[in-house]
Amino acid sequence: MExxxxxxxxVLTACGVYLTLRGRxxxxxxxxxxxxxxxxxxxxxxxxxxxxxxxxxxxxxxSYADPLPQALVLTAIVxxxxxxxxxxxxxxxxxxxxxNDHVDGHESS
Amino acid sequence: xxxxxxxxxxxPLLAAIVLIxxxxxxxxxxxxxxxxxxxxxxxxAIGLLVALADGDIRVxxxxxxxxxxxxxxxxxxxxxxxxxxxxxxxxxxxLAALRNTDADGRHFHVLYQLELFGLAGxxxxxxxxxxxxxxxxxxxxxxxxxxxGGGSLRTRAGxxxxxxNLIGSTLFLFAVGTLYGVLGTLNMADxxxxxxxxxVDDVGVVRAAGLLLFxxxxxxxxxxxxxxxxxxxxxxxxxxxxxxxxxxxxxxxYSILRLDTLIFGNxxxxxxxxxxxxxxxxxxxxxxxxxxxxxxxxxxxQQIAYLVVASAGTxxxxxxxxxxxxxxxxxxxxxxxxxxxxxxxLLTAAIARRRGTLADRLxxxxxxxxxxxxxxxxxxxxxxxxxxxxxxGFLGKFLLLRAVLGQPALPWVFAVVLTAGLLALIxxxxxxxxxxxxxxxFTQAAAGAPLAVAAELAPVVGLLVLLLGLAIAAGPAxxxxxxxxxxxxxxxxxxxxxxxxxxxx
Numbered sequence: 262m263e264x265x266x267x268x269x270x271x272v273l274t275a276c277g278v279y280l281t282l283r284g285r286x287x288x289x290x291x292x293x294x295x296x297x298x299x300x301x302x303x304x305x306x307x308x309x310x311x312x313x314x315x316x317x318x319x320x321x322x323x324s325y326a327d328p329l330p331q332a333l334v335l336t337a338i339v340x341x342x343x344x345x346x347x348x349x350x351x352x353x354x355x356x357x358x359x360x361n362d363h364v365d366g367h368e369s370s
Numbered sequence: 371x372x373x374x375x376x377x378x379x380x381x382p383l384l385a386a387i388v389l390i391x392x393x394x395x396x397x398x399x400x401x402x403x404x405x406x407x408x409x410x411x412x413x414x415a416i417g418l419l420v421a422l423a424d425g426d427i428r429v430x431x432x433x434x435x436x437x438x439x440x441x442x443x444x445x446x447x448x449x450x451x452x453x454x455x456x457x458x459x460x461x462x463x464x465l466a467a468l469r470n471t472d473a474d475g476r477h478f479h480v481l482y483q484l485e486l487f488g489l490a491g492x493x494x495x496x497x498x499x500x501x502x503x504x505x506x507x508x509x510x511x512x513x514x515x516x517x518x519g520g521g522s523l524r525t526r527a528g529x530x531x532x533x534x535n536l537i538g539s540t541l542f543l544f545a546v547g548t549l550y551g552v553l554g555t556l557n558m559a560d561x562x563x564x565x566x567x568x569x570v571d572d573v574g575v576v577r578a579a580g581l582l583l584f585x586x587x588x589x590x591x592x593x594x595x596x597x598x599x600x601x602x603x604x605x606x607x608x609x610x611x612x613x614x615x616x617x618x619x620x621x622x623x624y625s626i627l628r629l630d631t632l633i634f635g636n637x638x639x640x641x642x643x644x645x646x647x648x649x650x651x652x653x654x655x656x657x658x659x660x661x662x663x664x665x666x667x668x669x670x671x672q673q674i675a676y677l678v679v680a681s682a683g684t685x686x687x688x689x690x691x692x693x694x695x696x697x698x699x700x701x702x703x704x705x706x707x708x709x710x711x712x713x714x715x716l717l718t719a720a721i722a723r724r725r726g727t728l729a730d731r732l733x734x735x736x737x738x739x740x741x742x743x744x745x746x747x748x749x750x751x752x753x754x755x756x757x758x759x760x761x762x763g764f765l766g767k768f769l770l771l772r773a774v775l776g777q778p779a780l781p782w783v784f785a786v787v788l789t790a791g792l793l794a795l796i797x798x799x800x801x802x803x804x805x806x807x808x809x810x811x812f813t814q815a816a817a818g819a820p821l822a823v824a825a826e827l828a829p830v831v832g833l834l835v836l837l838l839g840l841a842i843a844a845g846p847a848x849x850x851x852x853x854x855x856x857x858x859x860x861x862x863x864x865x866x867x868x869x870x871x872x873x874x875x
Contacts, residue, residue: 281533281537286529289533293533293536293537293540296537296540297536297540299540300540300543300544300547303543303544303547304543304546304547304550306551307547307548307550307551308551309551329550329556330547330550333499333546333547333550336499336503337543340503340506340539343510344506344510344536344539347510347513347532348532348533348536351513351517351525351528351529351532352529354525355525355526355529358520358521358522358525359522359525359526364529364530364533365526366522366526
């Protein structure tokens with residue numbers, strides 16, 4: 262399971278990096294979204310991968326799912342949503358005001 | 371548990387909520403609320419500065435959950451110093467915005483208070499993830515402020531700024547996640563304790579995470595080579611916002627200092643001094659590049675923005691000396707350079723308005739009305755930005771150079787700092803002579819009404835008075851920053867304050 266998750270995070274990050282380096286705002290926004298998915302999964306995995314354990318320390322203290330990364334990732338997801346919404350609106354505004362969807366505002370280069 | 375620590379964080383948030391609820395209120399009333407909240411905030415910040423002057427490290431456990439399980443706010447001399455600087459700057463930038471900037475959109479004051487909320491929180495938090503959250507708060511507010519008023523150039527610069535900072539936030543989360551995965555805590559004082567006991571196998575991972583964090587903070591502080599976003603963003607936004615943003619690079623510098631002295635401080639065992647090999651070279655390179663940018667700039671706002679880059683470089687060079695004297699010099703220089711840059715942005719707007727379509731471009735233009743007053747202010751700002759006596763910039767640089775005496779880095783620091791000062795002086799003197807002397811006397815713009823001129827330049831004069839105050843009160847101010855620097859180099863006391871006494875009951 263660890264290898265699969267690592268692979269998924271790696272592929273998502275690679276796609277995200279590639280897309281954020283593109284010249285069009287749509288690709289950049291998609292890339293940022295991929296990066297934020299990758300980092301959310303990464304944060305989640307930092308509590309170690311366990312299945313079917315409660316996030317509370319009970320009598321058997323050795324087996325529990327770390328609740329902190331879950332709280333962190335929830336915060337990160339909420340912030341990520343807000344930021345993505347903002348950057349999409351900004352990209353649309355740039356498209357409307359600059360007349361094209363290049364990140365530099367002009368087609369050449 | 372004293373609530374004095376959380377009050378400066380909560381007050382701007384409450385003010386923002388009140389302002390958004392009362393958004394249909396007449397503009398003068400909203401201005402009154404915004405300025406009133408900021409004045410109370412100033413009182414709180416000064417109260418905190420006085421309360422912490424005896425060297426206490428105050429800890430506030432949110433919800434009374436003891437550290438390291440709960441999130442704590444933490445205040446020391448450094449936090450209080452930066453908080454007072456921020457609020458003073460915000461007050462004068464807001465006064466400048468009251469003239470017309472805040473009428474361009476309905477939510478200027480809301481965003482302004484949220485920006486302050488993020489800044490105050492970033493300076494006072496004692497938790498790394500909480501720092502991320504406050505960074506996001508201040509960034510989101512800054513996106514709004516940066517684009518406030520609209521315009522295609524502003525939109526383009528804003529898009530770059532937003533995308534870069536989103537990538538920075540993602541990297542911040544990667545670093546935070548790695549640290550938590552290896553060390554199992556995100557409380558800064560607890561991290562300082564645990565880092566020292568990092569298992570040998572994990573040292574490399576923690577080092578990578580630490581340097582990644584440094585990279586993120588370097589992006590915020592606009593250090594070379596991550597400085598390219600700053601001149602465009604600052605040059606195209608409105609002057610009061612640019613003035614407020616003079617503190618934004620200092621948030622990055624502050625975070626670097628915390629990371630360097632607390633988490634990877636002298637008690638960090640195998641990872642002690644992780645950032646030390648990087649800070650000085652990066653700082654000096656930033657200083658050099660920023661100054662060269664200022665020499666090459668073809669518009670005044672752009673020139674000031676490059677000098678903001680240079681000032682971040684000076685600060686990080688001072689922190690990079692890795693001794694308390696250097697840090698003290700940097701901390702004394704910080705308010706000076708922040709206020710000077712803010713005053714310069716505000717004055718540039720006044721100059722640009724007087725030059726009509728030429729705006730702030732460095733081309734010969736018409737003879738300026740109120741040339742004596744505006745030119746005189748420009749002269750004082752030049753003295754401040756270039757670090758000449760008698761203002762505090764000179765003292766700050768002098769202390770910095772004195773701190774480097776006897777260190778192997780001496781020739782580099784002396785050469786770069788002194789040459790950069792000279793180049794900054796040349797660049798500003800050239801702009802000044804071009805703006806005020808090499809004028810083509812065709813149509814002279816009409817002089818403004820005396821009252822309007824006074825209102826326009828009052829925030830600039832206010833900031834210059836602050837600079838003068840900092841120079842006159844150099845004795846107590848330097849003593850305070852030295853005490854703050856010595857405090858930073860005793861990370862054990864932070865660990866004891868946060869983890870030893872619990873919530874401070």
